[in-house]
Amino acid sequence: MIPALDRTRALLDTPPPATIPGQLDLEPHMTDPATIPALAVACPSCGSTPGQLCTSHGGSRTRRNDVHQTRTAAHHAQTRSTQ
Numbered sequence: 536m537i538p539a540l541d542r543t544r545a546l547l548d549t550p551p552p553a554t555i556p557g558q559l560d561l562e563p564h565m566t567d568p569a570t571i572p573a574l575a576v577a578c579p580s581c582g583s584t585p586g587q588l589c590t591s592h593g594g595s596r597t598r599r600n601d602v603h604q605t606r607t608a609a610h611h612a613q614t615r616s617t618q
């Protein structure tokens with residue numbers, strides 16, 4: 536067996552490194568609810584149900600990277616009241 540080939544196989548079998556602290560997250564999973572904790576509650580502004588993204592302009596545009604400030608506030612209020 537060729538050593539270089541063994542090394543390549545070993546590298547391919549190695550899982551990718553864990554996220555580096557402070558590293559910019561460039562992967563397109565900004566809608567992951569884990570990145571927007573406020574998605575756990577309904578939005579008082581646009582009426583989105585828990586787990587759904589906020590919408591703007593009467594629902595014609597999805598807010599992919601953030602939620603309404605009222606929703607964040609509602610989530611904070613709920614988090615505070617349950618702890």
Ligand SMILES: [Zn+2]
Nearest residue numbers: 578581589603
């Ligand atoms: Zn909203």
